[in-house]
Amino acid sequence: xxxxxxxxxxxxxxxxxxxxxxxxxxxxxxxxxxxxxxxxxxxxxxxxxxxxxxxxxxxxxxxxxxxxxxxxxxxxxxxxxxxxxxxxxxxxxxxxxxxxxxxxxxxxxxxxxxxxxxxxxxxxxxxxxxxxxxxxxxxxxxxxxxxxxxxxxxxxxxxxxxxxxxxxxxxxxxxxxxxxxxxxxxxxxxxxxxxxxxxxxxxxxxxxxxx
Amino acid sequence: xxxxxxxxxxxxxxxxxxxxxxxxxxxxxxxxxxxxxxxxxxxxxxxxxxxxxxxxxxxxxxxxxxxxxxxxxxxxxxxxxxxxxxxxxxxxxxxxxxxxxxxxxxxxxxxxxxxxxxxxxxxxxxxxxxxxxxxxxxxxxxxxxxxxxxxxxxxxxxxxxxxxxxxxxxxxxxxxxxxxxxxxxxxxxxxxxxxxxxxxxxxxxxxxxxxxxxxxxxxxxxxxxxxxxxxxxxxxxxxxxxxxxxxxxxxxxxxxxxxxxxxxxxxxxxxxxxxxxxxxxxxxxxxxxxxxxxxxxxxxxxxxxxxxxxxxxxxx
Ligand SMILES: Cc1cc2nc3c(=O)[nH]c(=O)nc-3n(C[C@H](O)[C@H](O)[C@H](O)COP(=O)(O)OP(=O)(O)OC[C@H]3O[C@@H](n4cnc5c(N)ncnc54)[C@H](O)[C@@H]3O)c2cc1C
Ligand code: SF4
Ligand code: FES
Ligand code: FES
Numbered sequence: 250x251x252x253x254x255x256x257x258x259x260x261x262x263x264x265x266x267x268x269x270x271x272x273x274x275x276x277x278x279x280x281x282x283x284x285x286x287x288x289x290x291x292x293x294x295x296x297x298x299x300x301x302x303x304x305x306x307x308x309x310x311x312x313x314x315x316x317x318x319x320x321x322x323x324x325x326x327x328x329x330x331x332x333x334x335x336x337x338x339x340x341x342x343x344x345x346x347x348x349x350x351x352x353x354x355x356x357x358x359x360x361x362x363x364x365x366x367x368x369x370x371x372x373x374x375x376x377x378x379x380x381x382x383x384x385x386x387x388x389x390x391x392x393x394x395x396x397x398x399x400x401x402x403x404x405x406x407x408x409x410x411x412x413x414x415x416x417x418x419x420x421x422x423x424x425x426x427x428x429x430x431x432x433x434x435x436x437x438x439x440x441x442x443x444x445x446x447x448x449x450x451x452x453x454x455x456x457x458x459x460x
Numbered sequence: 461x462x463x464x465x466x467x468x469x470x471x472x473x474x475x476x477x478x479x480x481x482x483x484x485x486x487x488x489x490x491x492x493x494x495x496x497x498x499x500x501x502x503x504x505x506x507x508x509x510x511x512x513x514x515x516x517x518x519x520x521x522x523x524x525x526x527x528x529x530x531x532x533x534x535x536x537x538x539x540x541x542x543x544x545x546x547x548x549x550x551x552x553x554x555x556x557x558x559x560x561x562x563x564x565x566x567x568x569x570x571x572x573x574x575x576x577x578x579x580x581x582x583x584x585x586x587x588x589x590x591x592x593x594x595x596x597x598x599x600x601x602x603x604x605x606x607x608x609x610x611x612x613x614x615x616x617x618x619x620x621x622x623x624x625x626x627x628x629x630x631x632x633x634x635x636x637x638x639x640x641x642x643x644x645x646x647x648x649x650x651x652x653x654x655x656x657x658x659x660x661x662x663x664x665x666x667x668x669x670x671x672x673x674x675x676x677x678x679x680x681x682x683x684x685x686x687x688x689x690x691x692x693x694x695x696x697x698x699x700x701x702x703x704x705x706x707x708x709x710x711x712x713x714x715x716x717x718x719x720x721x722x723x724x725x726x727x728x729x730x731x732x733x734x735x736x737x738x739x740x741x742x743x744x745x746x747x748x749x750x751x752x753x754x755x756x757x758x759x760x761x762x763x764x765x766x767x768x769x770x771x772x773x774x775x776x
Contacts, residue, residue: 290465310466310508313495333496334563346536346565352492353566356466357510404561412540415556415696420545436696437560 293356299324300368308355315339317355318365326366326395330439337438340396341365347403349437366395369402377458378402381451389442397438401452404434408456426456461498468510472674473643475509480641480670482507487672489532490566492559493575500585502592516674519543525680528637531570531673535625536561538569548678549686550705554628557690560697570673573626573636573653574665577619577723578699579608590616591661601753607701610752610759612722617661618753621654621724627705628688630717630725635677641670647677654724664723684709685774689766690719702759704766708774712736716767718746721759739768 296305299322308317315332318324318341330338332351339350342364370376378398381387388394408424416433417424424430431452432445440448464484469475479485484506488494497503516530519541527543538544539555559567581587581599588597600608600618609620629650636648654665667673690703700720708714714735717727731746743764750760 291463293466310464311461332499334492337560337562340562347562348566349492349562352490352495352563354466354488354491354495354508357488357491357512359468400562407536407561410540412536413545413552413556414561415553417556420549420552433696434561437562 295356295359297358297361297363299363300365310354310356312355313351314353314355314358315350318350324365324367328392328395337400338393338396340400340438342399342403347400366399369398377455381455385447385451387448387451388444393438393440397440397448400435400438405456428453462501462504464505465507466510469514472514472639472672475511475514476639476641476670476672478509479672485509487511489568489571492563492567493571497576500583502585511672522677526678529569529676531675532568535564535567535572547681548632550631550688550707551628553688554624554705557688558624569676572623575623578622579619580604582619591619594662605753606755608756609723610721610756611726611747611750612656612724613751614657614659616659617657619661620720620722622699624690624700624703624719627703627717627719627725629676630727631705631707631715632678636673637675637677638667638671638673640668657723682707684714687770687773689770691762691766702762702766704770706770708771716742718763721763739764739771743767
């Protein structure tokens with residue numbers, strides 16, 4: 250999927266980066282020799298499926314899964330909020346589990362199966378969670394929403410798989426779906442518009458429907 | 461982020477060997493701490509060795525009746541394991557009190573132990589920081605130190621180990637198993653794993669170059685009431701100001717490890733002997749050598765109050 254143009258750019262970036270490295274390495278207390286790494290090895294081939302489609306990419310190793318999705322595959326539904334694992338806007342499903350796409354390298358997902366908000370449902374064919382967010386006004390600006398929805402879909406699966414949470418009273422009893430559980434388990438998704446109470450209602454509705 | 465080469469390790473031995481023989485190499489597991497720091501160029505590895513996929517993701521019984529937790533077991537899977545929930549509830553609780561659902565799905569046992577401090581000046585590359593740049597000074601001591609350490613700290617660095625899991629591991633007397641570049645294995649008691657800063661705060665643990673963590677071993681279950689209590693600035697998805705991991709036996713004796721106050725999980729067997737006499741006696745002993753700043757002196761009081769709450773909960 251990656252265009253040759255994008256590759257050229259990343260090579261140029263690389264040269265800039267190595268020039269910067271040389272400058273810094275000249276400073277006395279930061280003597281980190283980087284000379285023995287051949288330039289060609291700073292990219293890696295990786296293949297994984299995204300929303301059911303099998304893809305092969307040659308990526309600069311530095312590319313996060315988030316940047317691979319947004320910048321290389323142009324799947325811009327997944328959002329970049331903080332780029333440091335602090336907001337959850339980049340939440341996607343990898344092999345069925347929710348993770349922060351900003352804190353993982355794309356090249357680490359060889360053979361993986363990735364689902365983004367675009368794969369969960371589309372206009373006219375919404376995932377029940379997408380429909381519930383619309384129905385309950387589970388957003389205002391919508392920036393955190395793709396992350397909230399991916400997160401909540403996987404979160405309900407975690408409860409079904411009997412994974413406990415910080416607010417689970419008895420660790421040896423089956424996990425339950427309560428408002429307190431939903432709030433705690435969704436704490437990795439920050440909403441700056443504060444749509445939290447409607448988000449909980451949307452999730453509660455979907456949870457009730459499926460069990 | 462600086463450019464780096466990348467390899468998927470083919471075996472445990474090859475990973476350790478490659479890490480020792482390649483200049484600037486680092487292991488990457490979940491990547492949730494390392495990549496965060498690489499983006500800020502606080503960590504600048506030139507080669508990453510991916511240790512996912514080496515089969516280190518299993519939890520197995522040991523002949524001694526304990527459990528061997530693979531280094532790559534994700535925090536979610538460890539917290540959810542039936543045996544951990546039943547016999548080592550403290551560990552499950554500590555893990556679940558950390559980070560978020562998404563992060564716990566990636567974060568690994570070894571990576572969690574080795575996560576670096578959250579001192580704000582360590583993260584701010586415009587500030588002097590002896591841990592990030594040895595010899596540059598410590599901006600925290602006279603700065604914003606509310607989150608930082610009160611005991612085990614030095615004139616060079618007052619940072620804390622920020623993790624929750626390690627606090628539980630310390631109370632449980634877990635043992636870290638490793639393999640070195642020459643193939644030799646060793647077992648390091650968790651008490652000896654993290655180092656105090658002294659004059660070299662950049663050295664945080666006893667691992668040698670290329671040494672790979674393969675597992676963390678728990679001793680056989682020790683019964684008692686397992687409690688993990690964490691106080692933080694918001695109810696979830698935040699690091700501890702203070703956390704207490706405790707195993708309290710019916711006769712009032714027990715084990716206590718405290719997080720958020722020191723460069724490593726803080727435990728003192730002499731303080732545990734005071735437990736039957738109450739929270740004040742135990743916390744006074746535990747923090748006898750504390751040297752808080754004006755901004756974090758509240759942690760001294762907080763430890764005592766949390767201990768008191770933990771003991772009340774244990775009495776049930
Ligand atoms: C927003 C946010 C909030 C967080 N909140 C909390 C919290 O409340 N409580 C808490 O405890 N933690 C918290 N964390 C930290 C999180 O727990 C750690 O980032 C995680 O545990 C690190 O594990 P990892 O597998 O991703 O490590 P990595 O990032 O992959 O690695 C970390 C370090 O360990 C080394 N390493 C990894 N595996 C091995 C091995 N097998 N042998 C030798 N070296 C190895 C790496 O080289 C690296 O230096 C938070 C993180 C974020 C981003
Ligand atoms: S406390 Fe330690 S980590 Fe923080 S600025 Fe000082 S030296 Fe750096
Ligand atoms: S962009 Fe990944 S957590 Fe904020
Ligand atoms: S809807 Fe605006 S940030 Fe959540």
